Amino acid sequence: MVEKSRSEYVMKNAAVSLIMQLVRNILGFISRTVFVKVLGAEYLGVNGLFTEILTVLSFAELGIGNAMVFSLYKPLAERNQEKIKSLMHLYARSYQVIGIVVAILGVLAIPFLKYIVGDVAYVKENITLLYSLFLLNSVLSYFFVYKKSLIIADQKNYIIEVYQQVFFAAQVLLQSVFLIITKQFIIYLIIVVACTFLNNFYVALKADKLYPYLKDKNTKPLQKSEVADIVKNIKALVVYKVGGIVLESTNSIFISTLINVVTVGLYSNYKMLVNIFKTVGSQVMNSVVASVGNLNASGTDEKKEAVFNEMFFLNIWFYGFTAVGLCAFLSELVSVWLGSKYIIGFDAVLAACVYYYMSNMHFPCYTYRTTAGLFIYGKYVPIFAAILNIVFILILGMNFGLAGILWASTISRFLTYEIIDPVLIYRRVFHKNVLHYFIMYITYSALIIVDGLISYRIAAYITVDGFVGFLLRAVVLTVVFNIVFVAATFKSNVFRSLYMRIDKMVLKKLRRNKKAKVRRRLSMVKKIKRKVNRILRNANEKRAARRVIKLEYCVSGGNKSKGETNNEVILLLLAHSLEKGMGLPTPRVGFGKEKAENLILQLEKYIAENGDTSRFAFVESMAILDAYLKYSVEQHCDVELLIRKFDKIRTVTTFDNVKAGTTVVLSMSQIYKNLNMESITYFLKSRHSIRSYEKKPIDDDVMYKVIQMANLAPSACNRQPIKVYWTSDLEVVAKINQLIPGNEGFEDQVPNWALVTADRLMFGVTEPMQWYVNGGIYLSYLVESFHANAIGSCIFQIPAVHPNTQKLYEIAQVSKNEVIVAAVGFGYPTESNKWLAAERRSVEETLIKF
Structure with a gap:
C-alpha cells in the first residue's frame, strides 16, 4: 500500500472539511430557521444557555485531547503499534473517568439552574429534564471520543468529517420533521442525543477497522516517565483551557443574569452566523496543524517563521475580510432571515466582530504553541484573561448592557493572549525579538480598517431593498475589499511566497499532463519508424536515416512541423x-x-x-x-x-x-600528485555568498577569464547548453535589482548582474528539466571561478512562472528557447563583509550507503 504524502493529506482534509462545512452551514440555517419559527426566541435562549453551561462543565476534559494527539504523532510516524495501544489504553480509562466527573458535576449543578436561567414560565417542559438531556448528550460522547483522536492524529480527519456530516444531516431532517409535527422540544433533544451517540459509535467502529490492533487487550503499560510527561502536559493544558472556557463560554450566563434569557437567544443567532465563518477558516487552518508539528520538530527557525508569517497573512486576509463583512451586513442578514425583531444593537455587533477578528488572528500563535509542545509556558494566561473578563463584565456589562459584556471579553483577551503568547512563540520557537510581530499585526490591522471603510462606503451606494440589495452590497464589498487588499500586499515577501507555493501545486498537475504528452510522442516515434521503413530501400542508408529521424524528433520534443529541430544537438550527441x-x-x-x-x-x-x-x-x-x-x-x-x-x-x-x-x-597519479588538497579545501571553504560590493564594474577582459574557467564545467554528452548574459550598465542593473526575488533590502548593493540560461532545445523529449541540472553544475563552476578572480557573488533563484521573469527575458533579450536557470549578482567585495556563520549539514545526514 502506497502511503500518502503529508501534503496530500493536507489537501484532502482541507477539501473534505470545506465541503462538509458548506453543507453543515446550509443544514444549520435550515435547523435554526425551523427552531425559531416553531418554538421562538425563548426556547432558543434556553438551548444556547444550556450549551454554554455544559461547555463550562467539560473543563474536566481540558488538555486530554490535545495532549493525546501530540503524544500520538511520533508513534504513528514510526508505526509503533505497541506504543499506540498503550497510549490508547491510558486515554480510554482517562475519558471514562472524565465522563463520570462531568456527569457528577452536571448533576450537582441542577439545584442552581433556577438562579442561572431565571424566569422561564414560557417554557412548558420541565427545565431539569431538558438540562438532563443536554447533560446525557455530553456525557455519552466521552466513552467513545478517544478513538476519534487517533484518526485525527493520523492525518485522516476527512473520515471524521464525513461521519459527522451524515449524522448531522439525519439529525436536522428528523428534528425539522418532528418539530413541525409535534412542536416538542424534548423530542428535538432526544434526536440530538441519539445522533451524537450513533456518530461517536460508528467512528469508534471505523477506528477499530483502520487500526485492528486496538482490539488486542495485551497492552504494555507506559513507563512512569512517559506518563509523567503526559500528565505534566495535561495539567498545563487544563490550566490553560479552563481560563479559555471561562472567557469564551460564560458570556451567555452573564447575559442571562444581567439582562435576560431572551437576549441570550438573540445573541446566539448572531453567534451562529459568526461561527460559520470562524469554522470555515479553522477547517482550512486545522488541515496544516500536523505539518506544522513536523516542521517544529525538524525545521530551521527561519523556515518556521516563514510558515508562521504565511499562516498569519492568510488569517489576516480571511478573518479581516469576513470581520468587515459581518460588521457591515450581519444585522441586515438576520433581518432578512428571521425578521427585524431578532436584531441587536450595532454597538454589540461591532464588539462581536472585533472579538471574532482578534480571537481568530491568534490561531497561528496557538498552533505553534501546541505543536511545539510549549504546554507549560504561559499556562496561566487564560486564567488572567478570565479574571479580567469577569471584572470588566461587572463594570461594562452593568453600564452598557450586551455591548459592554462583549467589549469586556475583547479587552481582556487583548491584554493577555494577544501580547503574551506572541512573545512566548518568538522567544521559544523563533529565538528572536517579537517586535516584528507587533509591527506586522498593527500594520495589517490598520490596512483592514482602511480597506473596510473604503469597501463599505462604495457598497453603501447600492440602495436596493430586500435580499437582492443585500446580495448586491455583499458582492460589491467582497470585490472591492479584496482588490484593495491584494493591491496593497502583492509586492510583500509573504504574498510572493504564497503565490509561488500555489504555483507549485498548479505545476504539479501540469507535469502529469506532460507525462501523457511524452507517451503520445513515443507513439508518434513508432509511426515515423514504420514510414521510414517503407520509404527507404538501401539497408545501410535506411538504418542511418531512421536513427537520425528518431534523434531529430526526440531533440525537437515532437515538434518537427514547427521547425524546432536543433541540428547542433544531434551533432554533439x-x-x-x-x-x-x-x-x-x-x-x-x-x-x-x-x-x-x-x-x-x-x-x-x-x-x-x-x-x-x-x-x-x-x-x-x-x-x-x-x-x-x-x-x-x-x-x-x-x-x-x-x-x-x-x-x-x-x-x-x-x-x-x-x-x-x-x-x-592522462596519468591520473601525476594529476593527483600535483594537487594540493589543503589549498583546494581552503579555497572551497573561503567562498561565501557576498551581498556588499564596491561600486565598480567588472572589465570585459576579467569577465572573459571568468567564463573561460567556468566553461570547464561538465555537461550531459558534452552538449554545453549554457549561456551567460551579463551587464554592468548602471541603468540596466538598477532595473534588474528591482526584479530579482530575494534581493529585497539589497537593491542598491549589486553593481553587476549575470543571467545563466540553458537551451531547452539541446535536450530531448525524454530529458525533461535536465537543463536545470546542467545549469546547476555550471553555476557551481561560475561562482568558484568568480571567487578565483577575487570577485564576490551571490546566486538568486528565478521562478519559472513569475511576473518579473518575463521582464528579465525582455531586458537581456534572452531567446524563448532558453530558460533562465538563475541570476548571479557579482562584483568586487568591500574589504569588510558580513555573512552568517552557517554550518554545513553533517556528512552523516548527507551520505547514505545502500
Whole structure:
C-alpha cells in the first residue's frame, strides 16, 4: 500500500472539511430557521444557555485531547503499534473517568439552574429534564471520543468529517420533521442525543477497522516517565483551557443574569452566523496543524517563521475580510432571515466582530504553541484573561448592557493572549525579538480598517431593498475589499511566497499532463519508424536515416512541423557516442561504424542547411570523427567510403584540424600528485555568498577569464547548453535589482548582474528539466571561478512562472528557447563583509550507503 504524502493529506482534509462545512452551514440555517419559527426566541435562549453551561462543565476534559494527539504523532510516524495501544489504553480509562466527573458535576449543578436561567414560565417542559438531556448528550460522547483522536492524529480527519456530516444531516431532517409535527422540544433533544451517540459509535467502529490492533487487550503499560510527561502536559493544558472556557463560554450566563434569557437567544443567532465563518477558516487552518508539528520538530527557525508569517497573512486576509463583512451586513442578514425583531444593537455587533477578528488572528500563535509542545509556558494566561473578563463584565456589562459584556471579553483577551503568547512563540520557537510581530499585526490591522471603510462606503451606494440589495452590497464589498487588499500586499515577501507555493501545486498537475504528452510522442516515434521503413530501400542508408529521424524528433520534443529541430544537438550527441567508445582502455575493433555514418549524414545536412561551420558543435564533431577514422585505419577497418565522404565535407568547409585525430592520455597519479588538497579545501571553504560590493564594474577582459574557467564545467554528452548574459550598465542593473526575488533590502548593493540560461532545445523529449541540472553544475563552476578572480557573488533563484521573469527575458533579450536557470549578482567585495556563520549539514545526514 502506497502511503500518502503529508501534503496530500493536507489537501484532502482541507477539501473534505470545506465541503462538509458548506453543507453543515446550509443544514444549520435550515435547523435554526425551523427552531425559531416553531418554538421562538425563548426556547432558543434556553438551548444556547444550556450549551454554554455544559461547555463550562467539560473543563474536566481540558488538555486530554490535545495532549493525546501530540503524544500520538511520533508513534504513528514510526508505526509503533505497541506504543499506540498503550497510549490508547491510558486515554480510554482517562475519558471514562472524565465522563463520570462531568456527569457528577452536571448533576450537582441542577439545584442552581433556577438562579442561572431565571424566569422561564414560557417554557412548558420541565427545565431539569431538558438540562438532563443536554447533560446525557455530553456525557455519552466521552466513552467513545478517544478513538476519534487517533484518526485525527493520523492525518485522516476527512473520515471524521464525513461521519459527522451524515449524522448531522439525519439529525436536522428528523428534528425539522418532528418539530413541525409535534412542536416538542424534548423530542428535538432526544434526536440530538441519539445522533451524537450513533456518530461517536460508528467512528469508534471505523477506528477499530483502520487500526485492528486496538482490539488486542495485551497492552504494555507506559513507563512512569512517559506518563509523567503526559500528565505534566495535561495539567498545563487544563490550566490553560479552563481560563479559555471561562472567557469564551460564560458570556451567555452573564447575559442571562444581567439582562435576560431572551437576549441570550438573540445573541446566539448572531453567534451562529459568526461561527460559520470562524469554522470555515479553522477547517482550512486545522488541515496544516500536523505539518506544522513536523516542521517544529525538524525545521530551521527561519523556515518556521516563514510558515508562521504565511499562516498569519492568510488569517489576516480571511478573518479581516469576513470581520468587515459581518460588521457591515450581519444585522441586515438576520433581518432578512428571521425578521427585524431578532436584531441587536450595532454597538454589540461591532464588539462581536472585533472579538471574532482578534480571537481568530491568534490561531497561528496557538498552533505553534501546541505543536511545539510549549504546554507549560504561559499556562496561566487564560486564567488572567478570565479574571479580567469577569471584572470588566461587572463594570461594562452593568453600564452598557450586551455591548459592554462583549467589549469586556475583547479587552481582556487583548491584554493577555494577544501580547503574551506572541512573545512566548518568538522567544521559544523563533529565538528572536517579537517586535516584528507587533509591527506586522498593527500594520495589517490598520490596512483592514482602511480597506473596510473604503469597501463599505462604495457598497453603501447600492440602495436596493430586500435580499437582492443585500446580495448586491455583499458582492460589491467582497470585490472591492479584496482588490484593495491584494493591491496593497502583492509586492510583500509573504504574498510572493504564497503565490509561488500555489504555483507549485498548479505545476504539479501540469507535469502529469506532460507525462501523457511524452507517451503520445513515443507513439508518434513508432509511426515515423514504420514510414521510414517503407520509404527507404538501401539497408545501410535506411538504418542511418531512421536513427537520425528518431534523434531529430526526440531533440525537437515532437515538434518537427514547427521547425524546432536543433541540428547542433544531434551533432554533439552522435559525436559524443563515438567519443565515449574512443575513451575506453581498449576500444573494440570496428565499433561505431553505423554511428559514424549517421554523423556524416547529419554533417552533410548541417552544411546543406547553411549551418555555421565555425560553431563549436560542428568543429567538435569534425575533430572526433577525424580521430575515429584515423583509429579505424590503424586497426585495418574498412572505412574507405566514410573517409571519402569526410574529405568531401572538409573541402567545402574551413575545418581546422590542428587538434583533430589526437587522443590525450592522462596519468591520473601525476594529476593527483600535483594537487594540493589543503589549498583546494581552503579555497572551497573561503567562498561565501557576498551581498556588499564596491561600486565598480567588472572589465570585459576579467569577465572573459571568468567564463573561460567556468566553461570547464561538465555537461550531459558534452552538449554545453549554457549561456551567460551579463551587464554592468548602471541603468540596466538598477532595473534588474528591482526584479530579482530575494534581493529585497539589497537593491542598491549589486553593481553587476549575470543571467545563466540553458537551451531547452539541446535536450530531448525524454530529458525533461535536465537543463536545470546542467545549469546547476555550471553555476557551481561560475561562482568558484568568480571567487578565483577575487570577485564576490551571490546566486538568486528565478521562478519559472513569475511576473518579473518575463521582464528579465525582455531586458537581456534572452531567446524563448532558453530558460533562465538563475541570476548571479557579482562584483568586487568591500574589504569588510558580513555573512552568517552557517554550518554545513553533517556528512552523516548527507551520505547514505545502500
